[in-house]
Amino acid sequence: MPQPTLSPPPAPGALPWLSQARLPPTRAIEIVDERGERRAIQIPDERPLTVFVDRRELVTLMTLGSRPELLVLGYLLNQGLVAAPAQVESVTVDWEVAAAAVKLRTGIADFEARTARRVVTTGCGQGTVFGEISAGLDALVFASSPPGRVSQRALQRMLAAMRELDSVYRMAGSVHGTALWPAAVDTAGPLFFVEDVGRHNAVDTVAGWMAMARVPGGDKLLYTTGRLTSEMVMKAARIGVPMLVSRNGVTAMGLDLARRLGMALLGRAANHRFLCYCGAERLDWDATVQASA
Amino acid sequence: MPQPTLSPPPAPGALPWLSQARLPPTRAIEIVDERGERRAIQIPDERPLTVFVDRRELVTLMTLGSRPELLVLGYLLNQGLVAAPAQVESVTVDWEVAAAAVKLRTGIADFEARTARRVVTTGCGQGTVFGEISAGLDALVFASSPPGRVSQRALQRMLAAMRELDSVYRMAGSVHGTALWPAAVDTAGPLFFVEDVGRHNAVDTVAGWMAMARVPGGDKLLYTTGRLTSEMVMKAARIGVPMLVSRNGVTAMGLDLARRLGMALLGRAANHRFLCYCGAERLDWDATVQASA
Numbered sequence: 001m002p003q004p005t006l007s008p009p010p011a012p013g014a015l016p017w018l019s020q021a022r023l024p025p026t027r028a029i030e031i032v033d034e035r036g037e038r039r040a041i042q043i044p045d046e047r048p049l050t051v052f053v054d055r056r057e058l059v060t061l062m063t064l065g066s067r068p069e070l071l072v073l074g075y076l077l078n079q080g081l082v083a084a085p086a087q088v089e090s091v092t093v094d095w096e097v098a099a100a101a102v103k104l105r106t107g108i109a110d111f112e113a114r115t116a117r118r119v120v121t122t123g124c125g126q127g128t129v130f131g132e133i134s135a136g137l138d139a140l141v142f143a144s145s146p147p148g149r150v151s152q153r154a155l156q157r158m159l160a161a162m163r164e165l166d167s168v169y170r171m172a173g174s175v176h177g178t179a180l181w182p183a184a185v186d187t188a189g190p191l192f193f194v195e196d197v198g199r200h201n202a203v204d205t206v207a208g209w210m211a212m213a214r215v216p217g218g219d220k221l222l223y224t225t226g227r228l229t230s231e232m233v234m235k236a237a238r239i240g241v242p243m244l245v246s247r248n249g250v251t252a253m254g255l256d257l258a259r260r261l262g263m264a265l266l267g268r269a270a271n272h273r274f275l276c277y278c279g280a281e282r283l284d285w286d287a288t289v290q291a292s293a
Numbered sequence: 294m295p296q297p298t299l300s301p302p303p304a305p306g307a308l309p310w311l312s313q314a315r316l317p318p319t320r321a322i323e324i325v326d327e328r329g330e331r332r333a334i335q336i337p338d339e340r341p342l343t344v345f346v347d348r349r350e351l352v353t354l355m356t357l358g359s360r361p362e363l364l365v366l367g368y369l370l371n372q373g374l375v376a377a378p379a380q381v382e383s384v385t386v387d388w389e390v391a392a393a394a395v396k397l398r399t400g401i402a403d404f405e406a407r408t409a410r411r412v413v414t415t416g417c418g419q420g421t422v423f424g425e426i427s428a429g430l431d432a433l434v435f436a437s438s439p440p441g442r443v444s445q446r447a448l449q450r451m452l453a454a455m456r457e458l459d460s461v462y463r464m465a466g467s468v469h470g471t472a473l474w475p476a477a478v479d480t481a482g483p484l485f486f487v488e489d490v491g492r493h494n495a496v497d498t499v500a501g502w503m504a505m506a507r508v509p510g511g512d513k514l515l516y517t518t519g520r521l522t523s524e525m526v527m528k529a530a531r532i533g534v535p536m537l538v539s540r541n542g543v544t545a546m547g548l549d550l551a552r553r554l555g556m557a558l559l560g561r562a563a564n565h566r567f568l569c570y571c572g573a574e575r576l577d578w579d580a581t582v583q584a585s586a
Contacts, residue, residue, distance in 0.1 A: 027545050032569040045545040174520045174542035227467045249467035252338040276325040285329050
């Protein structure tokens with residue numbers, strides 16, 4: 001019987017090893033339209049992915065599976081179940097068994113206690129966060145100066161670029177996209193872009209990418225197609241991004257939390273238009289842009 | 294010290310007592326638009342509502358609070374935590390403490406076991422269902438004949454009526470609506486209509502209403518503004534409604550489940566248009582309607 005290969009001890013601060021188990025995000029199906037005509041369309045093809053942490057079942061996520069390892073890593077970070085990527089030795093996704101095996105370097109000492117309290121969240125109305133997510137909220141408050149500013153012209157460039165982006169949404173609809181941009185919004189496009197069946201998964205995947213790429217959030221902005229709910233605001237704050245822009249609107253708790261954390265929230269953002277719900281001081285208004293809008 | 298009033302023993306099959314703790318669904322805020330102009334808009338005003346079942350904390354739901362007691366009752370039913378409304382003695386919502394106290398007549402014998410397994414679902418990507426939700430799936434399969442049919446003309450009437458409905462969505466956006474209609478779609482409007490921050494909460498509230506009104510689902514259709522995910526399909530099946538119509542699209546798991554259960558799924562439904570993803574045999578096609586479309 002073959003012995004499992006022993007890995008060398010990890011370097012301090014080393015990044016986790018991730019498998020690369022990507023799946024195609026859509027599936028072709030046949031529909032009948034209102035004229036009774038049959039034709040083929042693409043629909044989002046999500047799958048359940050059960051996350052095991054050191055062999056203990058944590059949760060089942062539904063995902064398109066574009067970047068499942070980053071999703072799992074970001075989920076653990078955003079839930080506060082691990083404090084830094086270096087705590088994770090590996091994330092191995094196996095679609096044959098629809099499982100993500102997470103191996104920790106240190107273990108979660110109080111795993112049961114940390115995952116005991118369920119809070120079912122907005123959005124779909126019933127998202128899960130564990131009790132830890134709102135722990136240490138005060139540590140997340142953003143400094144009002146100096147960084148984390150965006151100009152109206154940069155916003156306009158970003159919205160134009162997002163509109164042109166080749167996406168699952170364009171092909172199949174019914175998914176949420178999230179993109180991380182430098183606040184200066186250069187022409188190179190977003191730093192990272194991902195789509196998933198849920199906006200929470202998309203932003204968790206961004207968190208996973210930022211952790212692996214060691215990219216800080218302070219001078220970035222996060223674009224999402226989903227609503228700006230309290231969990232979205234919380235997740236943006238966790239990854240250190242003080243500015244959230246959405247094609248969609250805001251909810252009261254999202255707004256309250258963003259005000260408390262000193263973030264900028266912009267919604268209904270499309271073409272030249274947007275509403276700034278809070279944090280207007282992070283925007284550099286531009287009279288010429290406004291005149292041409 | 295006053296003694297608590299003793300209630301008389303419940304009649305068999307009695308309905309639960311519900312408080313009437315409605316809240317206004319929106320709040321006015323001031324925004325700054327892209328021209329730098331300040332104005333007031335309405336946004337959805339959701340609150341956390343923590344559900345206690347016989348004094349044990351179950352879950353925290355985020356809700357607009359339009360019909361919180363029906364939401365809680367429907368949630369318990371749709372999660373399979375109670376089998377019938379008669380098992381519930383009362384649902385008392387108190388917004389001062391953001392809590393819903395559920396008193397059972399019988400208790401949940403295996404409460405811990407039933408709520409131990411968390412499945413984080415699609416939609417927002419991370420909705421919670423407990424392990425029990427997919428239990429007894431085969432018992433939910435719909436007979437292919439005779440009931441549960443809808444004509445194309447009735448569908449058109451329903452879509453026209455939904456478009457005209459006075460709603461939180463029209464005023465504030467960023468919410469999901471769900472309406473229960475008789476499949477014949479008369480002019481009296483939907484039997485029940487509710488909006489909430491999440492489509493799952495909205496359909497759970499419909500389930501609570503049906504339980505209280507003792508309304509069966511077999512000859513009804515359910516309209517939702519949200520995506521047709523596997524949980525939406527599951528919840529419709531649980532309340533016995535074989536036809537789901539959405540302004541939005543479908544996901545692969547929603548479609549697979551609906552096929553397995555013998556349901557009709559229609560999406561991208563607006564004005565005269567729709568896509569029938571499955572269950573086309575439940576539709577009565579109408580050549581005159583198609584010609585005028």
